Each structure stands twice: as structure tokens, then as C-alpha cells.
Amino acid sequence: MYFAYTEAAEQALRNLRSTANFQWFLIPLLAFCFYVYFVEVERKNWNVIMAGLAFWGLEWFLEICNAL
Numbered sequence: 001m002y003f004a005y006t007e008a009a010e011q012a013l014r015n016l017r018s019t020a021n022f023q024w025f026l027i028p029l030l031a032f033c034f035y036v037y038f039v040e041v042e043r044k045n046w047n048v049i050m051a052g053l054a055f056w057g058l059e060w061f062l063e064i065c066n067a068l
Contacts, residue, residue: 005013015021040048 037049037052
């Protein structure tokens with residue numbers, strides 16, 4: 001099946017698939033977050049872990065409400 005895309009749609013797909021727009025600082029930042037969580041799990045500091053997950057869950061909830 002062949003889909004005919006408009007020029008704007010093709011440009012949007014090219015931009016979406018381009019790695020030039022990727023923000024590479026996110027990789028070490030994500031690695032640092034995993035490191036902190038694993039250290040806290042090793043120390044069995046569950047309060048800090050639950051606080052981080054609660055903050056993350058609240059962000060998800062607020063973003064969903066914002067989208068609605």
C-alpha cells in the first residue's frame with residue numbers, strides 16, 4: 001500500500017528521524033540518574049527512592065492533565 005505524503009509531512013518526518021536535533025547531554029544525565037538511584041537502592045534508602053518516583057509520577061499526572 002502506498003501513501004502519498006504532502007511536502008510538509010515529508011519534511012516533518014525528515015526532521016523527526018534526523019539525529020542532528022538530538023540533545024546528547026541527555027545520555028550522561030540519564031546515566032547519572034540511574035547511578036543515584038542504584039546507590040540509594042544499595043543503601044536501602046527507600047524514602048529517597050519513593051520521593052523521586054512520587055515526583056516523577058506527579059509530573060506525568062500533571063502533563064496528562066495539561067494535555068487534556
